Amino acid sequence: MKITALIPALPLAFMSSMAFSQNIDVQVTNLTHGLHFTPLFISSHTSASNLFEVGQTASAALKPMAEGGSLDALVAASSADNVNSVNPVGALLAPATSSPVVSLDTGANDKLSIVAMVLPTNDGFVGLDSWTIPSEAGSYTVYLNAYDAGTEVNDEVIDTVNGGGDDGIPAAPGGDAGMNATGVTTTESNTMVHIHRGNLGDTDLTGGVSDVDSRIHRWLNPVAKVVVTVK
Amino acid sequence: MKPFNICTLKSGALCLMLASTGLLTACGSDDDAAEMASFEITVTNLSANQPLSPLAALLHDADYKAWSIGGAASDGLEVLAEGGDSSTFISDDAAMLMTSASGSAPVGPGASDTLTVTADLASVMQITLASMLVNTNDAFTGTTGLDVSDLSVGESMNQTLPIYDAGTEANDEMAGTIPGPADGGEGFNAVRDDVDFVARHPGVVTQNDGYSSSVLDESHRFDSPIARLVVTRVK
Numbered sequence: 001m002k003i004t005a006l007i008p009a010l011p012l013a014f015m016s017s018m019a020f021s022q023n024i025d026v027q028v029t030n031l032t033h034g035l036h037f038t039p040l041f042i043s044s045h046t047s048a049s050n051l052f053e054v055g056q057t058a059s060a061a062l063k064p065m066a067e068g069g070s071l072d073a074l075v076a077a078s079s080a081d082n083v084n085s086v087n088p089v090g091a092l093l094a095p096a097t098s099s100p101v102v103s104l105d106t107g108a109n110d111k112l113s114i115v116a117m118v119l120p121t122n123d124g125f126v127g128l129d130s131w132t133i134p135s136e137a138g139s140y141t142v143y144l145n146a147y148d149a150g151t152e153v154n155d156e157v158i159d160t161v162n163g164g165g166d167d168g169i170p171a172a173p174g175g176d177a178g179m180n181a182t183g184v185t186t187t188e189s190n191t192m193v194h195i196h197r198g199n200l201g202d203t204d205l206t207g208g209v210s211d212v213d214s215r216i217h218r219w220l221n222p223v224a225k226v227v228v229t230v231k
Numbered sequence: 232m233k234p235f236n237i238c239t240l241k242s243g244a245l246c247l248m249l250a251s252t253g254l255l256t257a258c259g260s261d262d263d264a265a266e267m268a269s270f271e272i273t274v275t276n277l278s279a280n281q282p283l284s285p286l287a288a289l290l291h292d293a294d295y296k297a298w299s300i301g302g303a304a305s306d307g308l309e310v311l312a313e314g315g316d317s318s319t320f321i322s323d324d325a326a327m328l329m330t331s332a333s334g335s336a337p338v339g340p341g342a343s344d345t346l347t348v349t350a351d352l353a354s355v356m357q358i359t360l361a362s363m364l365v366n367t368n369d370a371f372t373g374t375t376g377l378d379v380s381d382l383s384v385g386e387s388m389n390q391t392l393p394i395y396d397a398g399t400e401a402n403d404e405m406a407g408t409i410p411g412p413a414d415g416g417e418g419f420n421a422v423r424d425d426v427d428f429v430a431r432h433p434g435v436v437t438q439n440d441g442y443s444s445s446v447l448d449e450s451h452r453f454d455s456p457i458a459r460l461v462v463t464r465v466k
Contacts, residue, residue, distance in 0.1 A: 029300055029301075031430060031431040033396045033426065033433045034433060096300050096398075096426075096429065097301050200440075201436075202442075203436070203444070214440070214441075215401070215403065215442075216402075218434050219433050220394065220454055221455065222455075223431070
C-alpha cells in the first residue's frame with residue numbers, strides 16, 4: 001500500500017517543477033461600446049511558436065484573420081501539439097458581451113495566445129501574445145489591446161466586394177456605419193504588427209472620408225478582458 | 232438601521248489621536264463598542280480638461296456591484312453619469328451597503344479630493360467609487376467591488392481608473408447635452424437613447440477632429456487612465 005501511494009507522488013513532483021499539464025478556464029469579454037469581435041481563436045502552445053509578435057510582419061495565417069476574420073489558415077498552421085479553442089462563441093462577440101467559459105487541458109503548452117478581428121476596421125485585431133500560464137492555481141485577469149496587422153491600408157471604406165476579401169472593411173455588424181466614403185488614406189506607414197491607432201471615422205453616413213462613425217466606432221485600450229482560471 | 236457615519240469627522244480625529252497614544256483602538260462614540268474600520272479614499276484627476284463630478288463612494292459587502300460590463304446602468308448611475316449628481320447613486324438602501332459618502336465639489340484636472348467611509352468592521356469590505364467626466368454626455372470613471380478587507384490599519388492600495396460609458400445617452404457632443412463647463416447644458420434626462428449597457432468609453436471626437444456639431448474641443452479628449460485612486464485604511 002505504501003508503495004502504490006508513493007508511485008503517483010513521484011511524477012507529480014516532477015511535473016510541478018516543469019509546470020506542465022494545466023487545466024485552465026478562459027473567458028473573453030469585449031469591453032467596447034460599439035465594436036464586434038469576429039470568431040475567437042484561443043491557443044495554448046509552447047514558446048516555439050506564436051500567433052503574432054509586435055514589430056514583426058504578420059504571418060500569412062494571421063493576415064486573413066485580421067483582414068476578414070477567417071481562422072482557417074491559423075488553424076491549419078497550428079502545431080498538432082497545440083491545444084486550441086476555435087470559435088467558442090459560435091458567432092461574433094458583440095460589444096460588452098462575454099464568451100462562454102472555455103476549458104482547455106493545455107498539456108505541455110505553457111503559453112496562451114488569443115486573436116480575433118475587430119469590426120469595423122480594415123485589419124485591426126484584439127490580441128494576446130504568448131502569455132505565460134501561471135503554474136499556481138487561481139484566477140488571473142489580463143487586459144488586451146487592439147493591434148493593427150500592418151497588412152492593409154486603413155482606408156475605413158466598407159467594401160463587401162469579393163465577400164469582403166478585397167481591401168476594405170468587410171462589415172460593420174452593428175448596422176451603424178455609413179457608405180460612399182472616399183477613403184481616409186492610401187498608405188500604411190507601419191507594415192509590422194503594431195498598436196492600432198484607432199479609427200478616425202466621421203459623422204457623415206452618406207459620404208465623407210470614412211464609412212465608420214467617429215462617435216461609435218472609436219475605442220480606447222484596452223478593448224478586451226480575459227479571465228484565466230488555473231485549476 | 233445602518234451604522235451611517237457614526238464617527239463624525241471630529242470624533243474620528245479624536246479616535247485617531249487616542250489610538251496613537253495606545254489608549255483606545257475603537258471609536259469612542261460607538262455605543263456597542265463594535266470595532267470600526269475606516270478608509271480614506273483619494274482620487275486624483277489625471278485628465279487634461281475633464282473635471283470630475285463630486286466623488287461618490289460606497290462601502291459594502293461582496294454581494295454588491297454598482298455596474299457591470301454589458302449590464303444596463305442603474306437609475307442612480309444614469310443620473311450620476313449624465314449629470315454628475317450622485318444623490319440617487321449613494322442613497323441606494325440595499326442591505327449590502329454599509330455606508331456612503333460624497334464629495335462637496337468637483338475635482339478639477341490635476342486636483343485631488345478625499346472621502347472617508349467608516350463602518351463596523353466586517354470580514355468582507357468592498358469599496359465602490361464613481362464620478363462623471365463632466366465634459367461628456369455620459370462618461371464616468373470609478374471602480375466597483377474593490378476589496379479592501381485585507382488592508383491593515385495604515386496600509387494603502389492604489390490603482391488607476393478607466394473610463395466607462397453608461398450607455399444611456401448618445402455621445403453626440405451637441406450643444407445643450409453636456410453639463411460641464413464646455414457646454415453648460417442638460418445633465419440627467421430619463422430618456423435612454425444609446426446602447427443601454429455599460430462598456431468602456433470610446434473617447435470623444437471634438438470639433439477639432441472634424442465633428443463640427445461638437446461643443447467639445449481638442450482639450451476635452453482623454454485616454455485611459457483618467458484618475459488615480461488611493462485607498463488607505465486609517466482605522
